[in-house]
Amino acid sequence: MNIENIKSKFIAQLLEELKSDPKKEDLTAEDISIFDYADEFKEFVADEYNIDESELTTDITDILSMELDELGQFVYGEEGNEEDVDSKNLITGFLNSFLEDEKMRDEIDADGDGNISDEEKANFLNTVGSMDKDDESISLDDLFKTMKKADNDKFKIKETEDKDTPTEVGNTGSSGGSSGGGGLSNTGTTNTQKTENPTSDIPDFSKMTQKEVEDSLTTAEEDLASGKEIASAVLDGTFPGMEEMQAKIDEAYKNYQDELKVLDEDMAKELDEHIENIEKEEEARNDKIQETLDQTLAVSDAEASYNECVDTTNSLKETLSSLESSLASLEGALAGAEEEEKAGIQAQIAAVQAQIAATQEQITAAEQAEEEAKTAWDEAQEKLEVLNEELTKAEEAVTKANEAKTEFEKQISEKYPEIQELQTNYNNSKTEYDKFQAEELSTAIDFINKNQTIKNAAKAELTSRKNAENDKATIKELGLDPMAMYDEEAGQRLKEAALTTRGTTGLCLAGVHESLMEAYGLNFSLPFGSAYMATEYLRGNVEGYEEIAQHFQEVEVSEEDLSSLPAGAIVVWDKGGNSSVSSAGKEHGHISIALGDGRESSDHIQNQITGRGVKFYVFIPTS
Numbered sequence: 001m002n003i004e005n006i007k008s009k010f011i012a013q014l015l016e017e018l019k020s021d022p023k024k025e026d027l028t029a030e031d032i033s034i035f036d037y038a039d040e041f042k043e044f045v046a047d048e049y050n051i052d053e054s055e056l057t058t059d060i061t062d063i064l065s066m067e068l069d070e071l072g073q074f075v076y077g078e079e080g081n082e083e084d085v086d087s088k089n090l091i092t093g094f095l096n097s098f099l100e101d102e103k104m105r106d107e108i109d110a111d112g113d114g115n116i117s118d119e120e121k122a123n124f125l126n127t128v129g130s131m132d133k134d135d136e137s138i139s140l141d142d143l144f145k146t147m148k149k150a151d152n153d154k155f156k157i158k159e160t161e162d163k164d165t166p167t168e169v170g171n172t173g174s175s176g177g178s179s180g181g182g183g184l185s186n187t188g189t190t191n192t193q194k195t196e197n198p199t200s201d202i203p204d205f206s207k208m209t210q211k212e213v214e215d216s217l218t219t220a221e222e223d224l225a226s227g228k229e230i231a232s233a234v235l236d237g238t239f240p241g242m243e244e245m246q247a248k249i250d251e252a253y254k255n256y257q258d259e260l261k262v263l264d265e266d267m268a269k270e271l272d273e274h275i276e277n278i279e280k281e282e283e284a285r286n287d288k289i290q291e292t293l294d295q296t297l298a299v300s301d302a303e304a305s306y307n308e309c310v311d312t313t314n315s316l317k318e319t320l321s322s323l324e325s326s327l328a329s330l331e332g333a334l335a336g337a338e339e340e341e342k343a344g345i346q347a348q349i350a351a352v353q354a355q356i357a358a359t360q361e362q363i364t365a366a367e368q369a370e371e372e373a374k375t376a377w378d379e380a381q382e383k384l385e386v387l388n389e390e391l392t393k394a395e396e397a398v399t400k401a402n403e404a405k406t407e408f409e410k411q412i413s414e415k416y417p418e419i420q421e422l423q424t425n426y427n428n429s430k431t432e433y434d435k436f437q438a439e440e441l442s443t444a445i446d447f448i449n450k451n452q453t454i455k456n457a458a459k460a461e462l463t464s465r466k467n468a469e470n471d472k473a474t475i476k477e478l479g480l481d482p483m484a485m486y487d488e489e490a491g492q493r494l495k496e497a498a499l500t501t502r503g504t505t506g507l508c509l510a511g512v513h514e515s516l517m518e519a520y521g522l523n524f525s526l527p528f529g530s531a532y533m534a535t536e537y538l539r540g541n542v543e544g545y546e547e548i549a550q551h552f553q554e555v556e557v558s559e560e561d562l563s564s565l566p567a568g569a570i571v572v573w574d575k576g577g578n579s580s581v582s583s584a585g586k587e588h589g590h591i592s593i594a595l596g597d598g599r600e601s602s603d604h605i606q607n608q609i610t611g612r613g614v615k616f617y618v619f620i621p622t623s
Contacts, residue, residue, distance in 0.1 A: 006090075006093075007034055008029075010034065010040075010041055010044045010045075011029050011032050011034070012029070014032060014037060014040065015027060015028075015032065018032075033103075034147065035103060035147050038144045038148045039144070039240070039244065041144070045090075045140065046140075057091070057138065057139045058092060058137060058138050058139075059137055060125055060126065060129045060138055063095065063125055090140070091139070091140065091143065094140075095128070095143075098124075098146075099121070107124075108120055108121070108123075108124045110123065125138065128142050128143065129142060131143075131145040131146055145241075148240060148241065202453055202457050203216060203454070203457075204521060205457055205458055206461065206521075208521070209522065209547040210462075210465065210547060210550075213458050213461050213462055213465075214462070216454065217454075217455060217458035217459060217462070220451045220452075220454040220458060221451075223447070223451040224448060224451040227444050227445075227448040227451060228293075228294075228448060230440075230444040230447070231290070231293060231441060231444040231445060231448065232290060234437055234441045234444060235286045235287075235290050235437075235441065236286070237437075239437075239440055241436065242433070242436065242437065245429070245432065245433045246433065248433075249426070249429045249430050249433055252422070252425045252426040253275070253426045255422050255425070255426075256419070256422040256423055256425070256426045257272070259419050259422055260412065260416070260419060263416050264412075264415070267412055267415075270408065271405075271409075271412070274401070274405040274408055275405070277401045277404075277405075278401045278402060278405060281394070281397045281398045281400075281401045282398055284394055284397070285391070285398050288387065288390055288391045288394045289391065292384070292387045292388060292391050293445070293448075295380070295384045295387050296384060298380050298383075298384075299377070299380045299381055300452050301456075302373070302377040302380040302381075303456075304459060305373045305376070305377070306370065306373040306376075307460060308373075308460065309369050309370040309373045310370055311463055311464060311467060312366050312370075312463065312467055313363060313367055313370050315464075315468070315470070315471060316359055316362050316363045316467075317363060318471065319359055319470075319471045319474055319475075320356065320359045320360065320363065322471075322475065323352055323355055323359060323474075323478075323480075324356065327349065327352045327353065327356065330345055330349045330352060331349065333345055334349065351478055352480070355474060359474075465550075468622070469550070472553065472622065483555050483620065486566055486620045486622065487622050488566070488567075490519075490551065490568060490622065491566050491567040491568030491569070491596070491620070491621045492567055493519045493568070493621075494516070494567070494568035494621055495567035495568050495593070495594075495595050495596060496519070497514075497515040497518040498511075498512075498515040498519075498593040498601035499595070499605075500515075501601055501602070501603055501605060502603040502604070503604055504604060505603065505604060506582075506603070507603040508531055508590055508591050508592060508602035508603055509526065509534065509588070509591055509602075511601070511602040511603030511604070512570065512591050512592065512601075513526055515593055516548060522547065522548060524547075524548065527542055527544070527545065528542075529588075530575065530588040531573070531588050531591035532572060532573065532574050532575045532588065532589025532590075532591075533589075534570075534572050534591050535572050537549065538552050538554070538572070538617075539554060551621055551622060552570065552619040552620065552622060553620055553622045554617060554618065554619050555618050555620050556618070557618045559610055559616070562609075562610050563598045563607075564598070565594035565596070565608070565620075566594065566620065567594060567595055567596030567597075568593065568596075568621040569593070569618055570591065570592070570594075570618070570619045571590075571591070571592050571594065571600065571609075571616055571617070572589065572616065572617045572618075572619070573585075573589045573590040573609070573612050573615075573616045574615045575587055575588060575589040575614070576589075576613075576614050577612040577613045577614045578611075578612065578613035580611070580612075581612055581613070585612070589614075590609065590612065592608075592609065594608065
């Protein structure tokens with residue numbers, strides 16, 4: 001049996017149907033992917049070969065034991081042997097076609113090396129096998145759900161077979177059973193303090209460019225909105241596949257109910273009342289889940305707003321502290337100044353005092369905003385606590401309604417055992433729906449949690465950078481000593497990067513460049529070839545390289561103080577110099593990173609250079 005024949009036949013039939021639409025009359029087989037028509041393909045295979053897809057299962061262990069080439073041989077077999085549709089051949093055929101499909105290969109190839117390893121194959125098969133909650137076998141139902149997930153860009157290979165993904169917002173699970181009384185249950189309290197990312201893969205925004213952070217924020221907000229739409233569709237039953245499953249439930253119930261009416265019209269009427277009650281309670285429960293989910297996100301947003309306010313207040317207080325230190329220094333300088341210097345110092349003191357007053361007003365306003373944000377956060381959490389209590393009651397009402405139905409159905413099956421098969425068919429279809437709903441809602445909530453956390457982290461980074469830039473601007477505008485802006489943590493990070501060198505000479509610019517990339521996590525190439533040109537680069541005057549310049553502030557330092565520079569300070573020397581400077585140094589200048597102990601690092605480590613006989617420029621790392 002050749003799976004390609006099945007796919008080709010399906011696509012040919014689909015083409016014929018689609019081309020009846022004038023807008024699609026130019027379609028070709030190459031324009032169609034069975035991933036886009038998973039539901040239609042499922043029906044085609046089942047009808048074409050008279051197959052009950054729920055019975056077509058293959059033990060995962062049988063497939064895991066095969067090498068990839070064996071999989072291919074196992075699928076295609078000998079030519080001409082296509083009459084009997086063997087379930088194992090059919091399912092393994094789909095799996096093998098996935099291994100050849102570009103969309104699935106990108107998902108299966110976890111390490112991105114272009115090859116599917118046995119481990120990656122095993123992870124893929126285990127993921128597929130768990131689609132219908134039966135981890136021991138792979139069925140057609142597993143495969144079509146995999147196709148649908150891949151087409152919705154939600155399919156992810158499990159890292160390990162037993163790794164569970166926690167759900168922070170509206171934890172869901174299935175409480176279904178043969179009675180059909182399943183559903184989504186809030187099985188734990190929602191974390192109202194902080195929405196965590198279930199996959200723990202939040203980017204390190206501190207090492208990203210401004211545009212990268214802004215783009216990440218935009219993407220997270222778009223994905224968050226998409227996740228919320230998916231969750232809503234799952235809860236109201238309009239998510240792909242759910243309407244078909246509901247139709248299956250309705251048909252099974254009609255058969256069950258019609259037969260019961262013939263046997264006992266009163267019992268049939270009472271059963272209708274139980275079903276209507278369950279549907280009413282489930283609708284109320286789902287509405288409450290949606291409301292709780294929305295409120296949980298509101299709590300997260302309120303917490304993020306509060307934290308942003310706290311960061312702004314702290315930043316202003318740091319600015320105030322720096323201004324007060326500068327004022328004290330200026331007042332000390334005034335006391336020992338010459339008469340002709342006093343007027344300039346007094347003017348500077350007045351400017352600093354005015355800025356201190358303005359900053360104090362800003363702090364007062366920031367603290368007020370912080371207090372209001374804290375109140376809003378507290379109120380949001382209180383509302384969420386009430387909703388969680390209401391959701392628990394709604395869950396209990398669904399459980400109670402299902403228990404009542406189950407007890408009544410026992411009476412039906414005891415009195416009319418001939419109807420038990422129809423009863424079981426209905427309840428099984430309902431349980432299948434409930435499990436699918438719980439699984440898809442859990443997936444959507446994990447996706448929401450992840451993007452909510454990314455959004456908040458990106459916004460926090462942007463707020464931090466904005467506050468730092470405001471602080472820089474204030475100090476620079478007043479003409480104060482920028483050495484006070486030195487960031488020890490950033491300096492130590494750059495020092496650690498600079499301790500590892502090429503061990504060469506004459507490649508100082510390359511050595512410093514590599515240390516900067518490692519320390520700040522930036523991937524950039526220098527737009528110049530000589531060390532002395534780095535001055536304008538670090539000043540932020542080279543278009544396209546402003547990001548790295550934001551991490552440094554130029555300061556004035558005497559040559560005798562070069563050996564006492566703090567760790568991470570960058571020294572750039574002009575080209576030219578006296579006879580002690582090499583010819584390469586005279587042509588290209590020199591650049592190095594201070595290690596904070598009198599040594600410098602470039603492409604090698606040596607004592608801090610002085611006395612080159614040319615101008616030099618110093619840049620200190622800032623926050």
